[in-house]
Amino acid sequence: MSTRENVLRCSKCNCQVSLTKDTPLEHLKIPLWTFSYIFLEAIQRSPLGLSASEIQRRLGVSKSTATLLKRRLQIFLSDLIPSIKREMVKDLKKAWKGRNLPESGDLKPFIEGKPVVHMDTLALFSASQRANGFRKRYKHKGQTASIYLTDAVALEKGKYQIGTLVHTIAIKGGPVILSSVPDQKQKTLMPLMDFIPEDSPIFSDEGMPWMERYNKNFRSINHSARANDSKRNVWARNRWSKDSINNQVAEGIQRSVKYSFLASYSYINPKYSTLYLNEYSALKGLKVYGLDRLLGRKSGLLGNVGNG
DSSP: OTTOTTEEEOTTTOOEEETTTTSTTTTOOSOHHHHHHHHHHHHHHTTSOOOHHHHHHHHTOOHHHHHHHHHHHHHHHHTTHHHHHHHHHHHHHHHHTTOOOOSSSOOHHHHTTSOOEEEEEEEESOOOTTTTTTOOOSSOOGGGGGTBOOHHHHHHHTOOBOSEEEEEEEETTSOEEEEEESOOOHHHHGGGGTTSOTTOOEEEETTOGGGGGTOTTEEEEOTTOBOSOTTTOSBOTTSSOBTTBOOHHHHHHHHHHHHHHHHHTSOOOGGGHHHHHHHHHHHHHHHHHOHHHHSOTTTOTTTTTTOO
16 A cells, blocks of 8 residues: 555455565564664674664664663564574584584694684673672672672562573674573473484583583583682683684683673663574574565465565
């Protein structure tokens, strides 16, 4: 219809069909080009994020409209995550099907030029001591201590979680999957790895010792390794990489995530963290695989859009 760009009308029965039905753009009350604009802008700005405030300034819309556009973009990009995982599985199976890593020795000849999964965990937007009422945290230890408030302060402020704990699954020169997790327990992290093929090499630090029981190609690096000559050095030289085993890809991604989130948003509410992390992961996946590869006809992601 000439007056409604997202509606088609049958020339025989005059039945009207919405092109955006069952898509993230359903019931969008502003022109469709606004979504295309912020989508392309988000791709070009990646890894930096596109905040709702910037959308408001660029499009000249209200704050609520800009926020809703941001949410629609995040939902659209979140729908790409299964496609990105599917492409990751294809690459891993192609490179590692029926192959195993040696038990010892330098792994460089075996992994060079092949995709290897790197994992790590990041505490994003940690709670400061001032935010915690200048009290120490006795209940939580490790990285979770920095994202939760103590019970007494949480009761006063009416909220318990301040920061976001991010689990990173990354491949060098490839995609990344970021997930918001409450802790680093096995029952929390194991479901996040269900899509990874069984024989795929996984490199991580010693935060996941239980992974050795499920994947014979799992290798870990001890970041707390002590030097043999304790009089001259405290830490070992190979505590970051040993026999080509490291998780530097995941750590590099996490540095980029921390910088881009601080520069783009200053702070995000933990209850929306999954949307923001999916947005980052999807934009990274788009640069790796391309939109055409992720949005195939079989995916049906866009529903009726463009099928009229």
